[in-house]
Amino acid sequence: MAKPRTRREDRPSVILDAAESLIRRAGTRTLTIDAVAAEAGLSKGGVLHHFSSKEALITAMAERKLKEVKEGIAKLEAEQVPGPSALPLALIAHARQVYAEEEGFPRAFLLASAENPEAFAGFNVFLRERLAGLEKIETCPGIGAALVFSTLGLLITRTLGFHSMEGAQLERLFDGLEKVARCVTEGEIPPEACGTP
Known part of the structure; x- marks a missing residue:
């Protein structure tokens, strides 16, 4: 029985799903336009109509993927009490949610994107804007950014396979990051520790 035809407006999404599926199964080496076309049930020309190259x-x-991440972080940030800890707490909450998800895809995705730095341009802008806003309201400059990058580093090093914390050890780490974020907002870090009188 023949596969049902994909509607034209759904094709970009179907192609991206096929590419992600290939990467999950066999890594970035298998990501070719021909392989994606076969996976999506489309012709090579059909894929190239929507994406002019592997880089595209x-x-x-x-x-x-980064749109999903940004939306997830923004939603969690809106749920926080406004202030300097909102962004770090949102990132920590997001990291808790995604830490153990999608074993194969993030590593391959990160490596594939490293070959194409433009892929992260939108996320770079998002992060830069958030950090600039954080800098304006922080009472202890640099702590919020340190928490943000600590959380991102935790996710990236896990994605690359440098560690795989689980259970109580992971919960203690996330709890520790949250405590520092809350201390910044609640004024528990003395001003002299921040380098301000």
Whole structure:
């Protein structure tokens, strides 16, 4: 029985799903336009109509994934008490949610995107804007950014396989990051520790 035809407006999403599926199964080496076309049940020309190159496909995958990440962080940030800890707490909460998800895809995605730095341009802007806003309201300059990058570092090093913390050890780490974030907001860090009188 023949596969049902994909509607034209759904094709970009189907192509991106196929590319992600390939990367999950066999890594970035298998990511070719021909392989994606076969996986999506489309012709090579059908894929190239929407994505002119492998690089364009990787960029679109990154944009889609990072859009999900940005929306998740923004939603969690809106749930926090406004102030300097809102962004760090949102990132920590997001990291808790995604830490153990999608074993194969993030590593391959990160490596594929590293070949194409433009793929992260949108996330770079998002992060830069958030950090600039954080800098304006921090009472202890640099702590919020340190928490943000500590959390991102935790996720990236896990994605690259440098560690795989689980259970109580991981919970203690996330709890510790949250405590520092809350201390900054609640004024528990004395001003002299921040280098301000």
